Amino acid sequence: MSTTERPRILVVGGGYVGLYAARRILKKMRYGEATVTVVDPRSYMTYQPFLPETAAGNISPRHVVVPLRRVLPKAEVLTGRVTTIDQDRKVATVAPLVGESYELPFDYLVIALGAVSRTFPIPGLAEQGIGMKGVEEAIGLRNHVLEQLDKADSTTDEEVRRKALTFVFVGGGFAGAETIGEVEDMARDAAKYYTNVKREDMRFILVDAADKILPEVGPKLGTWGREHLESRGIEVFLGTSMDSCVDGHVVLKNGLEVDAGTLVWTAGVKPNPALARFGLPLGPRGHVDTSEKLQVQGTDYIWAAGDNAQVPDMVGRRAGNPNAWCPPNAQHALRQAKVLGDNVISGMRGFPQKEYSHANKGAVAGLGLHKGVAMINLGKMKIKLRGRLAWYMHRAYHGMAVPTWNRKIRVFADWTLAMFLKREVVSLGAIESPREEFYEAAKPAPAPAVAKPEGEKAKAS
Numbered sequence: 398m399s400t401t402e403r404p405r406i407l408v409v410g411g412g413y414v415g416l417y418a419a420r421r422i423l424k425k426m427r428y429g430e431a432t433v434t435v436v437d438p439r440s441y442m443t444y445q446p447f448l449p450e451t452a453a454g455n456i457s458p459r460h461v462v463v464p465l466r467r468v469l470p471k472a473e474v475l476t477g478r479v480t481t482i483d484q485d486r487k488v489a490t491v492a493p494l495v496g497e498s499y500e501l502p503f504d505y506l507v508i509a510l511g512a513v514s515r516t517f518p519i520p521g522l523a524e525q526g527i528g529m530k531g532v533e534e535a536i537g538l539r540n541h542v543l544e545q546l547d548k549a550d551s552t553t554d555e556e557v558r559r560k561a562l563t564f565v566f567v568g569g570g571f572a573g574a575e576t577i578g579e580v581e582d583m584a585r586d587a588a589k590y591y592t593n594v595k596r597e598d599m600r601f602i603l604v605d606a607a608d609k610i611l612p613e614v615g616p617k618l619g620t621w622g623r624e625h626l627e628s629r630g631i632e633v634f635l636g637t638s639m640d641s642c643v644d645g646h647v648v649l650k651n652g653l654e655v656d657a658g659t660l661v662w663t664a665g666v667k668p669n670p671a672l673a674r675f676g677l678p679l680g681p682r683g684h685v686d687t688s689e690k691l692q693v694q695g696t697d698y699i700w701a702a703g704d705n706a707q708v709p710d711m712v713g714r715r716a717g718n719p720n721a722w723c724p725p726n727a728q729h730a731l732r733q734a735k736v737l738g739d740n741v742i743s744g745m746r747g748f749p750q751k752e753y754s755h756a757n758k759g760a761v762a763g764l765g766l767h768k769g770v771a772m773i774n775l776g777k778m779k780i781k782l783r784g785r786l787a788w789y790m791h792r793a794y795h796g797m798a799v800p801t802w803n804r805k806i807r808v809f810a811d812w813t814l815a816m817f818l819k820r821e822v823v824s825l826g827a828i829e830s831p832r833e834e835f836y837e838a839a840k841p842a843p844a845p846a847v848a849k850p851e852g853e854k855a856k857a858s
């Protein structure tokens with residue numbers, strides 16, 4: 398950590414908002430005007446919209462993350478977690494990857510911690526559930542699913558086989574619908590390499606408490622999305638929730654009980670609970686309460702944006718809805734980060750702050766190779782697309798939206814290669830415990846059993 402006479406702009410979180418805000422600040426800043434410090438427990442930003450495609454193996458995991466030190470060469474990047482903020486002394490406490498926590502003074506603060514999976518106290522969920530918020534989870538899910546096929550192919554126990562081939566996904570929003578769409582596509586495609594597993598042996602189940610899936614693309618396309626998934630043999634249960642999943646025995650409120658080897662939990666997100674220790678004003682659902690200028694209410698040196706902030710939706714409010722808030726998505730996070738960056742510079746120089754206002758441009762979702770839905774807002778006109786064309790829109794949009802040209806080129810290269818080479822279907826489950834085999838080889842051998850003299854043997858028996 399550098400100690401300088403310059404004011405420090407501390408960016409807490411190096412995700413979408415943190416990365417783009419820091420870039421903007423560095424771009425607009427005069428030489429030596431301030432030190433920009435970004436703190437994140439990961440050394441990379443994750444492009445979350447690509448996690449479902451990563452889980453399906455269409456994109457290499459390394460290509461959906463952006464190394465912070467490489468894209469922010471003029472910033473100080475610290476790998477650790479901010480645990481508390483003392484506003485009176487203007488210091489943050491940082492818990493680094495290793496070693497003691499330390500205090501980091503700041504003059505200006507950006508809060509960009511994002512969200513975490515929203516869970517409920519459902520018996521078995523913590524032990525069985527796989528989330529879909531980070532690249533580690535996407536890699537883990539892919540390995541896990543392919544390992545289930547390996548298990549099913551090699552067992553003679555019908556119960557074990559049936560459980561391994563049952564996959565339950567809870568949550569039918571963007572993350573859930575895209576993940577089941579991609580993973581089902583990959584798993585059924587992989588079945589052709591297995592002697593004892595057929596495409597139709599697999600059971601995929603999608604559960605949502607709401608009465609529709611994909612609310613982000615509107616009711617018509619959401620219905621099409623559901624019907625499309627059902628036409629592929631995915632069972633969709635709406636208006637119901639999961640009561641328990643102890644040891645993989647899934648029980649739904651609607652009475653369905655099934656043993657599943659895989660349980661993916663994508664039932665929404667909530668603001669990062671670490672915010673509760675920052676002493677900032679929070680809204681009813683735990684978001685940082687932020688003005689339309691992205692300034693944290695009651696402060697003039699703290700800004701917040703993205704999934705951890707409740708930002709008024711000025712377009713909605715001007716249209717007559719006084720309770721309109723920006724939804725937690727990448728579209729807003731990216732645009733808010735740019736306004737936030739400009740406002741930090743203005744705040745530092747004593748200039749007025751800009752308002753954040755952005756009209757929703759629509760949404761695109763991929764549901765497996767060559768399948769998707771897209772809704773594009775062109776002023777008052779809405780264009781609704783589905784199927785292959787929507788899937789091209791999805792790829793074109795996200796392929797260009799992933800940060801840095803380096804990542805854009807790598808992602809398009811992955812997609813291009815996949816057109817000519819077959820999909821990779823190897824499970825690298827051992828990647829999660831890479832030292833296990835070496836440990837077994839290196840651990841001291843047990844003492845050899847000493848042969849007992851004949852007489853003693855007779856006594857013992």
Ligand SMILES: Cc1cc2nc3c(=O)[nH]c(=O)nc-3n(C[C@H](O)[C@H](O)[C@H](O)COP(=O)(O)OP(=O)(O)OC[C@H]3O[C@@H](n4cnc5c(N)ncnc54)[C@H](O)[C@@H]3O)c2cc1C
Nearest residue numbers: 410412413414445446479510511572703704725726727728
């Ligand atoms: C599977 C999936 C698919 C999605 N698809 C789409 C899509 O198609 N379109 C769309 O618009 N949006 C999509 N989203 C949503 C979008 O990715 C988020 O809205 C966006 O990432 C929010 O940006 P953020 O900066 O607020 O949070 P994040 O990008 O999550 O960044 C938060 C950062 O804070 C860091 N952090 C956490 N705790 C601490 C701490 N104590 N100290 C320091 N740092 C900390 C984290 O490590 C992380 O890097 C998707 C999300 C998921 C999970």
